[in-house]
Amino acid sequence: MDKKPCNSEDAEVRKGPWTMEEDLILINYIANHGEGVWNSLARSAGLKRTGKSCRLRWLNYLRPDVRRGNITPEEQLLIMELHARWGNRWSKIAKHLPGRTDNEIKNFWRTRIQKHIKQAEPLPGQCSELNDNASSSQMCDAGDGVDQPYSPTYSGNLEPFPLPLPNESDDNFWSVEDLWTLP
DNA sequence: AAATACCCCAACCGCCGCATA
DNA sequence: CTATGCGGCGGTTGGGGTATT
Known part of the structure; x- marks a missing residue:
């Protein structure tokens, strides 16, 4: 009962810390398609995150030029x-x-x-x-x-x-x- | 060695402004 | 002209890690 944030795969929105997998998905998706409308980006990429969450993660952490x-x-x-x-x-x-x-x-x-x-x-x-x-x-x-x-x-x-x-x-x-x- | 307190960072929430339908 | 949606911003909170007692 520890490593299961929710498990519910059908949960609509995921919250909390990002996993490496999610990071990779986001990075790959943006590398291929670029930044766009974050909400649809989140959906298209298959991330169960809000557009806001994706944007925040990208801007504050994943962007290649972030120090x-x-x-x-x-x-x-x-x-x-x-x-x-x-x-x-x-x-x-x-x-x-x-x-x-x-x-x-x-x-x-x-x-x-x-x-x-x-x-x-x-x-x-x-x-x-x-x-x-x-x-x-x-x-x-x-x-x-x-x-x-x-x-x-x-x-x-x-x-x-x-x-x-x-x-x-x-x-x-x-x-x-x-x-x-x-x- | 264990418990407690403190510090730092990542992420979420709510609000506001702008653009488009 | 109004309504709706999206993006962006600032504030706040929770969790994890470290230091101290």
Whole structure:
């Protein structure tokens, strides 16, 4: 009773982690037909996933040009700079970081930078920082390329901090490279 | 050696805007 | 002009792994 997510083959929609098989199907299908309408792509490919799920998987993980892990200090700096300018416009920020996805940047921000800021600046009185939720989406919209006077607490203090190096020992899981090197 | 707490990443959900019928 | 569908975005959650006690 462990390795059976559902089993029900007739289940309409599959959820949860992607299997290597599903990844391969998706990669092969896109390699042959290209990206299209995701919903029909999912069906045509024989995947019991929603179009959204397929798109997310492809964009965030399977695409050949996607880089994962090891955010460099330069990238970190850029992220902080762009976030200072645009707030939580992750997709916008991601466009300036080739190979990085909005999801990854978002995760990076929340897990690393946000915490770092919190530690560096424990100001209880000020509603401080992490205009993460409310404010950002309201104040810095306006337009592409328009520099908004968005000033988070770390402004003026943009400098990368040392990041722990993740060891890539994915023995239990396949990596994207594995998938792409398959015949 | 075992248990607990913490951290990180992948994936899902809901909302919004745009395009097409 | 209105309704429907799709894609995209941001926020949130759950699971797995690692570190610490």
